[in-house]
Amino acid sequence: MTQTRREVLKTAAAVTLTAMLPASMARAEGTVHEVQMLNVHPDDKKKRQVFVPDIVRAQPGDTIKFIAADKGHNAESNEDMLPEGAEGWEGPMNKDVEVTLTTEGAYGYYCKPHQALGMVGLILVGDVSGNYEALKEVKQRGKAKKVFPDIFERADAMLAAEAS
Numbered sequence: 001m002t003q004t005r006r007e008v009l010k011t012a013a014a015v016t017l018t019a020m021l022p023a024s025m026a027r028a029e030g031t032v033h034e035v036q037m038l039n040v041h042p043d044d045k046k047k048r049q050v051f052v053p054d055i056v057r058a059q060p061g062d063t064i065k066f067i068a069a070d071k072g073h074n075a076e077s078n079e080d081m082l083p084e085g086a087e088g089w090e091g092p093m094n095k096d097v098e099v100t101l102t103t104e105g106a107y108g109y110y111c112k113p114h115q116a117l118g119m120v121g122l123i124l125v126g127d128v129s130g131n132y133e134a135l136k137e138v139k140q141r142g143k144a145k146k147v148f149p150d151i152f153e154r155a156d157a158m159l160a161a162e163a164s
């Protein structure tokens with residue numbers, strides 16, 4: 001028995017739909033952004049105790065996966081640097097942790113043992129206009145006072161590029 005052309009097309013369409021299903025389900029759950037927790041920056045050996053990348057551009061519902069590539073680090077939200085109504089997090093030491101962010105706005109975070117050494121990062125979720133500028137005024141500890149202005153300079157450029 002031979003298939004008609006119509007039957008062949010129907011079969012092909014069914015296969016295509018099945019193949020596409022996992023991808024569309026993954027999209028519904030949001031994108032996963034990986035951030036490595038490292039002792040030394042891979043592109044600049046002078047930068048020690050770093051999150052790479054230290055800026056993540058995300059959308060509501062996206063997940064940030066902090067990866068314990070090196071030991072001795074964690075990632076936790078700076079409670080002075082959260083969007084209004086957003087929940088913070090406190091990741092365990094030496095372990096990967098996933099955080100799903102649903103509230104729009106800018107989030108600052110740090111590694112507890114290395115906050116004063118400048119191990120800090122920024123996550124921008126969706127529309128950040130509600131708190132982004134205010135985060136620049138938050139008082140920082142130790143070397144984070146020098147690191148955050150550099151992060152904000154690059155984040156400014158990123159947001160300006162989106163707006164143009």
Ligand SMILES: [Cu+2]
Binds near residue numbers: 049074111114119
């Ligand atoms: Cu650290």
